Amino acid sequence: MDKNKVSRFTKMIEGLQEFSLLVRDVFVHLGSVKDNWNETVKEMYLIGTKSFFLIFLGGLFTGIILALETGHQLETFGATAWIAKTVSLGMVRELGPVIAGLLLAARTGAKNTSELGAMQLSEQIDALKAFGASPIEKLVIPRTIAALVMFLPLTLIADIVGIFGGMLVSNQTFHSDISVFWNTAITSLKMKDLFVGFLKPIFFGFFIATISCYFGLTTKGGTTGLGKNTINAVVYSSALILVIDFIFTKVVWELL
Amino acid sequence: MIELKNISISLNDNVILDDVTISIEMGMNTIVLGPSGAGKSSILKIIIGLWVPDSGEVLFEGKNVCKMTTDEILQLRKTVGMVFQGNALFDSLTVAENILYFLPDKKKLSQNELQLKIEELLSFVNLSGTENLYPEELSGGMKKRVAIARALAFNPQVILFDEPTTGLDPINTESVLELNEKLKQNGITSVVVTHILDDAIEVGDNFIIINEGSIIEAGSLEKILRSKNPFVQEFFKRFIEENHNPFIRISKEVNK
Numbered sequence: 001m002d003k004n005k006v007s008r009f010t011k012m013i014e015g016l017q018e019f020s021l022l023v024r025d026v027f028v029h030l031g032s033v034k035d036n037w038n039e040t041v042k043e044m045y046l047i048g049t050k051s052f053f054l055i056f057l058g059g060l061f062t063g064i065i066l067a068l069e070t071g072h073q074l075e076t077f078g079a080t081a082w083i084a085k086t087v088s089l090g091m092v093r094e095l096g097p098v099i100a101g102l103l104l105a106a107r108t109g110a111k112n113t114s115e116l117g118a119m120q121l122s123e124q125i126d127a128l129k130a131f132g133a134s135p136i137e138k139l140v141i142p143r144t145i146a147a148l149v150m151f152l153p154l155t156l157i158a159d160i161v162g163i164f165g166g167m168l169v170s171n172q173t174f175h176s177d178i179s180v181f182w183n184t185a186i187t188s189l190k191m192k193d194l195f196v197g198f199l200k201p202i203f204f205g206f207f208i209a210t211i212s213c214y215f216g217l218t219t220k221g222g223t224t225g226l227g228k229n230t231i232n233a234v235v236y237s238s239a240l241i242l243v244i245d246f247i248f249t250k251v252v253w254e255l256l
Numbered sequence: 257m258i259e260l261k262n263i264s265i266s267l268n269d270n271v272i273l274d275d276v277t278i279s280i281e282m283g284m285n286t287i288v289l290g291p292s293g294a295g296k297s298s299i300l301k302i303i304i305g306l307w308v309p310d311s312g313e314v315l316f317e318g319k320n321v322c323k324m325t326t327d328e329i330l331q332l333r334k335t336v337g338m339v340f341q342g343n344a345l346f347d348s349l350t351v352a353e354n355i356l357y358f359l360p361d362k363k364k365l366s367q368n369e370l371q372l373k374i375e376e377l378l379s380f381v382n383l384s385g386t387e388n389l390y391p392e393e394l395s396g397g398m399k400k401r402v403a404i405a406r407a408l409a410f411n412p413q414v415i416l417f418d419e420p421t422t423g424l425d426p427i428n429t430e431s432v433l434e435l436n437e438k439l440k441q442n443g444i445t446s447v448v449v450t451h452i453l454d455d456a457i458e459v460g461d462n463f464i465i466i467n468e469g470s471i472i473e474a475g476s477l478e479k480i481l482r483s484k485n486p487f488v489q490e491f492f493k494r495f496i497e498e499n500h501n502p503f504i505r506i507s508k509e510v511n512k
Contacts, residue, residue: 122342122344123340123342124345124346126301126306127344129306129333130304130306131338132334133357133358
C-alpha cells in the first residue's frame with residue numbers, strides 16, 4: 001500500500017483514539033460544571049439566544065417547502081388534508097432535529113473550533129495547563145453542557161415554527177382550515193415520535209460540541225491549520241448528524 | 257534546584273532536545289541562550305510538565321516531574337509561573353480578570369481582598385489603573401507586564417520567561433528587564449529563554465548556551481566568555497568586540 005495512505009490511515013486512527021480520550025475526559029470531569037457555571041451560562045446564551053433567528057428561519061422555510069412539495073403531490077389525489085400529518089411528523093421526527101443540528105453544527109461547531117484553535121495557536125491553552133487549570137474543565141465542559149441544554153429547546157422551536165410554516169402554506173395555497181390543520185398535526189404525533197424527535201438533539205449537541213472542541217484543541221500549523229480544522233469540525237459534525245439520524249430512524253424506531 | 261538529566265525529546269521525527277543535562281539554582285536568574293529553533297522553549301515546557309521527554313528525568317527540588325501524578329503536576333504548576341512569548345492573555349477578559357483567572361481559592365476572598373490583590377500586582381508591574389482594560393487596548397510591553405502580574409498572582413517560587421523582550425521597543429524592554437531584577441530581589445527564581453544577547457547579559461547570573469538541541473556551554477558569564485567553543489565564540493563575538501572597544505564601552509557606561 002502507498003506509504004502516504006498508511007500514514008493517513010494511522011493519523012486517522014490516532015485522531016479517533018484522541019477523540020475517544022477527550023470524550024472520556026468530558027464524562028470524568030462533568031462534575032466541574034458547577035465551578036465553571038458562569039462560563040457555561042455564557043455559552044448557553046451564545047449557542048441558544050444568538051442562534052434563535054437562524055433556527056427560526058431554518059425551521060420556518062423547511063416547513064413551508066415540505067408543505068409545498070407534499071401539497072402539490074397530495075393535491076392530485078385530493079388528499080391535501082394529509083399535509084398537516086406529513087409536515088407534523090416530518091418536522092418532529094426528522095427535519096426539525098436534522099435541520100437544527102446541521103445549522104448548529106455550522107454555527108456552534110465553527111465558533112468552538114475557531115475560538116479554541118486561536119487559543120491553541122496563541123498559547124492560551126498552554127497557559128491554562130501551565131497555571132494548573134484543565135482545558136477540559138474550563139473550555140470543553142461548559143461548551144458541551146451548553147449544547148446539551150440548548151439544542152433541545154432550539155429543535156423544539158424549529159419543529160413548532162416549521163409546522164406553523166406548513167400551516168400557512170396549507171391554508172393559503174391549498175385552502176385547508178387552520179383548526180383542522182392544527183388538530184390533525186397534533187393528534188398525528190404519538191409519544192414515540194416525540195421521544196425520538198427530542199432524543200436526537202441531545203446526541204447531536206453532545207457530538208457537535210465534543211468534535212468541534214477536539215478540532216480546536218488539536219489545531220496546529222497557523223491560520224491555515226485553523227481554517228482546515230474549522231472546516232473539518234463542521235464536515236465531521238454534519239456527517240455524524242446524518243449517521244446518528246439514520247441510526248435513530250432505523251434502529252431505535254424499530255426497537256421501540 | 258531544578259535539574260534536567262539526560263533529557264531527549266523528538267517531535268514528528270525532529271530531534272528537539274538531545275541528551276540535555278542542566279542545573280538551575282534557586283534564587284538566581286538563569287538564562288537559556290541560543291538561536292531561534294535551538295530548543296530553548298522546549299526546556300521550559302519540560303520543566304513545567306507540559307511536554308513529557310522521551311528519555312531522561314526532570315527533578316524539581318528533588319522530585320521527579322516525569323513520575324508525578326496529575327494532581328502532583330497541578331500542585332507543582334501552582335508554584336511555577338510562566339510568561340509566554342505571545343503573553344497568552346485571554347482576549348475576552350479584562351486585565352483584572354486575566355490576573356485573577358488562575359488565582360486559587362479566589363472564591364474564599366472578599367471583593368475588597370481581590371481588589372487589593374489586583375492593585376498590588378498591577379502596582380508591582382507599574383500598570384496601576386489598567387484593571388478594566390482589555391488586552392487589545394494594551395501595547396506589547398503592557399501586555400507582557402500583565403502576563404508577569406498574572407504569573408505572580410499566586411506567589412510562585414519560580415517564573416519561567418519565554419522570550420520576554422522579543423518584539424519590544426527599548427523602553428519596554430528595559431522595564432521588563434527591571435521587573436526581572438525586582439523579582440530576583442524578592443527571592444524569586446527566574447529562568448529566561450532568549451536569543452537577545454544584550455538582555456541576557458543585563459539580567460543573567462548563570463547562562464546555558466544551547467544550539468540544535470544540545471547544550472554547548474553552561475556557567476557564569478566569565479566562564480562562557482572564556483569558552484573555546486566556536487559556536488559560543490561566534491554568538492558572543494559582537495559582545496566581546498564591543499567590550500574591547502573603549503569608545504563603545506564608555507558610551508554604554510555613560511548611557512547607564
